[in-house]
Amino acid sequence: MGNVLVLAEHRQGELRDISIEMLALAPSVAEALGGEVMVLLLGSEVGPMAEKIAGHGVKVLVVDDPLFADYNSDKYQKVLSALIDDYKPKLVMMGQTAQGVDLAPALAVEKGLPFVPDIIGLEVEGGVIKATRQLYSGKVNAQVALKEADTGLVTVREAAFEAPDPSTAGAVEKIDSPLKEDLDYRKFVEYIEAEIGDVDITQSEILVGIGRGLKEDKNLPVAEALAEVIKADLCGSRAACDAGWLPDDRQVGTSGKTVQPKLYICMGISGAFQHIAGIKGAKTIVAINKDPNAPIFAEADYAIIDDLHKIVPQLTEKLKELKG
Ligand SMILES: Cc1cc2nc3c(=O)[nH]c(=O)nc-3n(C[C@H](O)[C@H](O)[C@H](O)COP(=O)(O)OP(=O)(O)OC[C@H]3O[C@@H](n4cnc5c(N)ncnc54)[C@H](O)[C@@H]3O)c2cc1C
Structure with a gap:
């Protein structure tokens, strides 16, 4: 089945816009692949956030565990690696954000996934997933076909798509964390907010x-x-x-x-x-x-x-x- 697994992103207890923006693309791609959209949410006490995402008519897989209170790319990579094996999504989507840029290349290398970063368009033609990305700082739009594989990976540019409005109620499914123990070699230390001037x-x-x-x-x-x-x-x-x-x-x-x-x-x-x-x-x-x-x-x-x-x-x- 051609399921699409979308990684939700949150920071300081707030769901980031990119998580919903990706839902402007994922459903049509999943439909064309004959599958469904599953959104993966890793966090601690993220029930309300999961409900908010599910309100967009998608299934949300939640790992609710204090181990995921803060972002840690190694922990995320371990979970995604295990869930790709379990759920075999045809496509994994995450944001072209500080987190996505940190996580996606390492995951692609580990799993040998065809990977297209920073996409601004996505479609399926004849069963082939094709992503659009900009070259030369936006002078040229290139369509890149993902190599045939069990699972492909894309990161989606922030603000490139309008977040859809909530639609029908989807489902929230709590799943066991594939990560049983904390990592001792990479720890979250502190969150430092980038300075924003008087106006954002x-x-x-x-x-x-x-x-x-x-x-x-x-x-x-x-x-x-x-x-x-x-x-x-x-x-x-x-x-x-x-x-x-x-x-x-x-x-x-x-x-x-x-x-x-x-x-x-x-x-x-x-x-x-x-x-x-x-x-x-x-x-x-x-x-x-x-x-x-x-x-x-x-x-x-x-x-x-x-x-x-x-x-x-x-x-x-x-x-x-x-x-x-
Ligand atoms: C690596 C790199 C990154 C860059 N990143 C950015 C970026 O993030 N953002 C960005 O903006 N640029 C960026 N640039 C610079 C970019 O290439 C342009 O140089 C810049 O955008 C030009 O700014 P401008 O349009 O204000 O000036 P100009 O290109 O000089 O244009 C001025 C315009 O004003 C018009 N004009 C003049 N007088 C009047 C008037 N009286 N009434 C009406 N119109 C008038 C002119 O016809 C002209 O079209 C980057 C460049 C590089 C190399």
Whole structure:
């Protein structure tokens, strides 16, 4: 049977978005393979989390054991290795996250699994699993067929898929841990939260993005005024952040953050592929650029070809009026 085993990820008691995002893909792949989706949840006292996942109409296999209170790649690898032998899933999916990047290659080597990392698409054609991944920082999308094998492995890019809404009630099944004893050679020591500035742009619903076209930081109020009216957070291209107009944690793109706002209004940003890679998850993109050939327009839903210094204040005024 072509079952798909999805590894759920959580941190500090919170289910991570990627766990549900993967469920945007897994059911259609499982269906095409003639199997079902099983989500594996390893943790301690994770009952509510298991129910939350099951609410997406999938079967959740839970190892609820204090040994899994914190993430440890060696423990996860031992469990997954044993469960792959027991359940023989056709495909294992996990996030392209710090955890997934740590765990997946080692698991692939141990089990000799065909492995495609950082995928942004997944389908089955004639029984062959095909994954899409980006090459050259997003310039090229390549479809990679997984070599025929009992089990394949992919890691899924974060924020590349919209998390589906809860659907029908699935099932939660507690299973025995294949790991009976703690490991003495690798221990979880402490969790250190990465510093997040005053705003976490990965969570913003509306973003106003600025680029080099803003020219200088004394023009920042042009963007700030628009952001204030539409209750947006500010972010920028690397050029804008390197210039010091915004802090580094506001940079969007391959070497910055991946964002998925409902609305992204960007001004004076050319749309280099490194920037575009970070905004693929944006629902609606409005681009303001005076160059009609700027690559950003290939991504934009709405294009305003004009000088931002002329257009943005007018847009801000109009929006103010409309808001009454
Ligand atoms: C390894 C690597 C990683 C990178 N990572 C990132 C990343 O994470 N994020 C990122 O953004 N970039 C990244 N870059 C840089 C990227 O290649 C571009 O250089 C950068 O995105 C350009 O920023 P920009 O669009 O603001 O500036 P530019 O490319 O200089 O574009 C400015 C735009 O403003 C327009 N403009 C000028 N004046 C006006 C005006 N008055 N009104 C309207 N439009 C105007 C111009 O027509 C132009 O299109 C990376 C590069 C490398 C090599």
